Amino acid sequence: MATIAEPLNGAGAPESSWRRTLSNALLITEREVRDSFRDWRIIAPLIILTFMFPFLAQFVAGQFTDYVADYGAEIIGERTIPFLLMIVGFFPISISLVIALETFVGEKERRSLEPLLSTPLTNTELYIGKMLAAMIPPLLSSYGGMLVYLGSLIFGGLEWRPPAALVIQIITLTTVQALVMVAGAVVVSSQTTSTRAANLLASFIVIPVAMLIQGESAIMFLAPDAEAPSGISALWAIIVGMMIVVILLLRVGNSIFNREELLGRTIDQVNFRRTFQTIWHQVLAVDEQGTRARNLSEWYRRGIPLSVRRLRSAILVTVFVFLVAISAGYVLGQMPDWQLHLPSNLPLGNVSTEMGTAAQFFFGERPAIFAIVVQNWRILAAASILAVFSFGVGALLLTPAVYVLLGYLFSQLILAGYSPFPFFLAVLTHGVVEIPVIVLATACALRLGAIVTRLPKGMTLGQAWTQALGDAIKLWLGVLLPGLFVAAFIEAFITPLVVRIAFGG
Amino acid sequence: MIEAFELCKTYDDFLAVESVSLNVPAGTVLALLGPNGAGKTTTVRMLTSILAPTSGWARVAGYDVTRQPEQVRAHVGVLTEQHGLYERMRALEYLDFFGRVYGLDSNERKRRALSLMERFGLEDALTKRLGEFSKGMKQKLALTRAMLHNPPVLLLDEPTSAMDPQSARLVRDAVIELQRDSRAFLITTHNLAEAQELAHQIAIIRHGHIIAAGSFETLAQRIDGDPLMELRIVGEMNGLANDVADLIKVEDSGKDWLRYRVHEPKVINPALIKRVTELGLQVLTLAPMSRTLEEVYLQIIHEDETKEAMNGDHR
Numbered sequence: 001m002a003t004i005a006e007p008l009n010g011a012g013a014p015e016s017s018w019r020r021t022l023s024n025a026l027l028i029t030e031r032e033v034r035d036s037f038r039d040w041r042i043i044a045p046l047i048i049l050t051f052m053f054p055f056l057a058q059f060v061a062g063q064f065t066d067y068v069a070d071y072g073a074e075i076i077g078e079r080t081i082p083f084l085l086m087i088v089g090f091f092p093i094s095i096s097l098v099i100a101l102e103t104f105v106g107e108k109e110r111r112s113l114e115p116l117l118s119t120p121l122t123n124t125e126l127y128i129g130k131m132l133a134a135m136i137p138p139l140l141s142s143y144g145g146m147l148v149y150l151g152s153l154i155f156g157g158l159e160w161r162p163p164a165a166l167v168i169q170i171i172t173l174t175t176v177q178a179l180v181m182v183a184g185a186v187v188v189s190s191q192t193t194s195t196r197a198a199n200l201l202a203s204f205i206v207i208p209v210a211m212l213i214q215g216e217s218a219i220m221f222l223a224p225d226a227e228a229p230s231g232i233s234a235l236w237a238i239i240v241g242m243m244i245v246v247i248l249l250l251r252v253g254n255s256i257f258n259r260e261e262l263l264g265r266t267i268d269q270v271n272f273r274r275t276f277q278t279i280w281h282q283v284l285a286v287d288e289q290g291t292r293a294r295n296l297s298e299w300y301r302r303g304i305p306l307s308v309r310r311l312r313s314a315i316l317v318t319v320f321v322f323l324v325a326i327s328a329g330y331v332l333g334q335m336p337d338w339q340l341h342l343p344s345n346l347p348l349g350n351v352s353t354e355m356g357t358a359a360q361f362f363f364g365e366r367p368a369i370f371a372i373v374v375q376n377w378r379i380l381a382a383a384s385i386l387a388v389f390s391f392g393v394g395a396l397l398l399t400p401a402v403y404v405l406l407g408y409l410f411s412q413l414i415l416a417g418y419s420p421f422p423f424f425l426a427v428l429t430h431g432v433v434e435i436p437v438i439v440l441a442t443a444c445a446l447r448l449g450a451i452v453t454r455l456p457k458g459m460t461l462g463q464a465w466t467q468a469l470g471d472a473i474k475l476w477l478g479v480l481l482p483g484l485f486v487a488a489f490i491e492a493f494i495t496p497l498v499v500r501i502a503f504g505g
Numbered sequence: 506m507i508e509a510f511e512l513c514k515t516y517d518d519f520l521a522v523e524s525v526s527l528n529v530p531a532g533t534v535l536a537l538l539g540p541n542g543a544g545k546t547t548t549v550r551m552l553t554s555i556l557a558p559t560s561g562w563a564r565v566a567g568y569d570v571t572r573q574p575e576q577v578r579a580h581v582g583v584l585t586e587q588h589g590l591y592e593r594m595r596a597l598e599y600l601d602f603f604g605r606v607y608g609l610d611s612n613e614r615k616r617r618a619l620s621l622m623e624r625f626g627l628e629d630a631l632t633k634r635l636g637e638f639s640k641g642m643k644q645k646l647a648l649t650r651a652m653l654h655n656p657p658v659l660l661l662d663e664p665t666s667a668m669d670p671q672s673a674r675l676v677r678d679a680v681i682e683l684q685r686d687s688r689a690f691l692i693t694t695h696n697l698a699e700a701q702e703l704a705h706q707i708a709i710i711r712h713g714h715i716i717a718a719g720s721f722e723t724l725a726q727r728i729d730g731d732p733l734m735e736l737r738i739v740g741e742m743n744g745l746a747n748d749v750a751d752l753i754k755v756e757d758s759g760k761d762w763l764r765y766r767v768h769e770p771k772v773i774n775p776a777l778i779k780r781v782t783e784l785g786l787q788v789l790t791l792a793p794m795s796r797t798l799e800e801v802y803l804q805i806i807h808e809d810e811t812k813e814a815m816n817g818d819h820r
Contacts, residue, residue: 024606027602027605027606031591031594035591035593035594038593039593110589110592111585111587111589112589112591114555114585114586114587114589115583115585115589115603115647115650116606117555118553118555118578118581118583118585119603119606119607120575120576120578120579120606120607120608121575121606122575259555259556260555260556260557263550263555263556458557
């Protein structure tokens with residue numbers, strides 16, 4: 001009988017290096033790609049889409065071009081040809097979604113994930129390995145299909161030759177779309193417990209990508225620079241935007257991809273009551289352990305500062321973005337094309353009376369505190385909702401827009417030779433309260449959206465997001481709403497007085 | 506080799522494991538027993554650095570499970586509850602993949618894989634697809650995978666489940682061989698006979714708590730108190746129980762036997778034999794009544810359930 005007891009050496013202690021990370025990731029990729037190529041359900045559509053569909057597309061392109069040419073609309077036919085190139089490339093990468101969804105949740109269902117998680121491979125190695133495994137076969141098929149299609153164009157009967165820049169754009173678009181779909185699918189896959197649930201959630205990936213393809217098609221048909229040697233500028237913009245989405249999704253994926261999430265998640269049950277309780281618990285918490293506030297005073301003394309402390313990075317980022325926004329508005333106002341060329345002899349003495357009219361324009365007949373609060377709240381609520389669905393980016397687009405405008409107006413007043421002092425007073429009298437409130441609200445929104453891209457140490461996605469939401473609700477109840485009311489009171493009653501005094505009214 | 510102190514794991518407000526402390530030196534086997542959902546798998550996953558403990562600490566093969574997870578996993582062989590094989594792969598290909606993951610060189614991978622497969626009777630299935638393996642073969646291959654990188658610590662969840670008696674014997678022999686070779690084993694199993702045969706220490710876990718721990722003998726003594734002895738004589742008792750009442754307290758008796766508990770068997774048993782002989786009777790056997798681990802386990806679980814009911818404790 002063979003002996004199995006040998007001198008102890010264990011496996012080589014892993015040393016962290018990029019080369020090692022990549023090499024280990026490729027081990028996973030190699031195994032999974034090999035496994036994919038053994039599955040006829042994956043290989044059959046890939047072969048069909050690589051070698052048969054391009055010829056069909058080329059045939060359709062030929063027929064369509066001839067048909068529209070009969071009516072003198074050759075340009076429509078010509079623009080169909082690159083559109084079909086994009087479709088030929090897109091169909092195979094749609095399979096990457098299936099493979100990616102399968103990577104984690106499929107393994108989890110087959111119970112083959114835990115042995116892999118018990119190895120010395122790091123989370124990043126597993127994540128990269130599986131990402132590549134989901135991308136490589138469909139992308140190869142996609143590139144192959146496009147090559148076959150282009151070959152059939154070049155060697156076939158159609159005279160149209162694709163501009164090199166457009167081909168590069170379409171190949172790049174196909175690649176980033178595959179990356180978006182796979183990165184998104186891996187996020188979905190690692191957060192669900194069944195392939196069924198993962199497939200349902202995948203509609204959040206499929207629908208936006210399908211809409212994007214439609215948008216790209218429209219751009220290809222309608223873009224005025226469709227024949228430009230540098231390619232279609234709108235497509236370059238989409239490529240850049242998609243790359244940003246890819247980076248954010250990769251960050252989310254790497255952040256939430258951990259063994260604990262993958263193995264600990266065993267049920268997908270919805271429990272609204274429990275979710276509400278957990279969030280409320282966070283709202284009332286006064287320390288990191290979640291101790292509940294005993295009274296309102298303690299909640300303000302300990303609970304509110306706790307949530308503000310957690311927002312520290314988001315506040316810094318928000319303040320920085322606001323400063324950039326004001327500066328950008330000011331710089332924009334200095335550009336000749338953007339200058340308003342205000343007359344330098346405006347009757348500012350009338351400001352005190354005109355202010356009433358302006359207020360009526362924005363807030364109705366009787367400028368009420370409530371109307372101002374609702375106006376500010378609407379913007380901040382929209383920013384928060386947008387932030388949740390855009391990894392926080394939405395928060396940093398909507399609210400700073402006001403500051404771009406302020407910077408711009410400020411520059412126009414300076415250019416026209418007016419003193420900036422009354423302008424400062426008009427903004428800062430209530431801004432002393434309102435600006436910090438807006439900064440804090442924007443920071444809350446930013447954290448709500450961005451926390452998924454970088455989870456606090458030791459926290460799951462659900463725990464981190466629940467805490468961020470609890471903190472946001474706490475600050476809205478305790479600071480932001482009262483602050484908005486105070487700012488609105490000052491804006492409605494004190495700012496007009498101060499401005500009138502400044503203008504000698 | 507395996508040290509754990511006050512390990513806790515909570516999921517939100519669910520306490521999966523609470524204050525689990527273990528110590529498994531090299532060359533020993535610990536059997537972690539308990540009902541389904543008691544926290545065995547969670548404990549093993551924490552010791553494999555798959556799950557991070559909520560509190561407490563553990564060192565496995567000299568590495569901290571929280572701070573050195575990759576080192577821990579590199580030095581541990583794990584047999585998971587579900588074998589989880591890649592069914593489209595062939596046996597050797599599968600082991601080669603894991604060998605590469607563990608950083609073994611090509612020759613070593615092949616040598617270890619062939620040696621282990623031969624040991625577990627899988628030498629005829631080297632190039633067979635895993636989807637064609639029987640349940641027992643899959644289990645043996647999973648065990649081969651766990652042992653492939655020659656780890657000093659092995660954590661085995663139900664190592665012989667689904668195996669025929671002959672295969673199970675092979676696996677138990679392998680465990681004994683490796684344990685003698687200074688490996689530390691933690692085995693979770695519902696096969697109590699197997700646990701009794703293999704384990705130097707036993708820990709019983711229920712609702713995430715270790716409710717009893719120690720050697721089988723210690724646990725048995727904890728349940729039974731002093732060892733229970735049985736005396737059998739040639740012929741009939743004829744009032745023997747009364748004649749030895751000053752030496753022992755008879756708990757039960759029959760036509761030709763009696764049972765008693767003894768605190769100091771080395772003193773009492775020779776005196777009893779002497780007395781019986783003096784009374785003109787012949788001793789046929791005098792032996793301790795051995796309990797099985799199953800009896801001890803069930804008794805301990807029952808006691809804990811009773812205690813829980815009395816305390817109104819709904820953990």
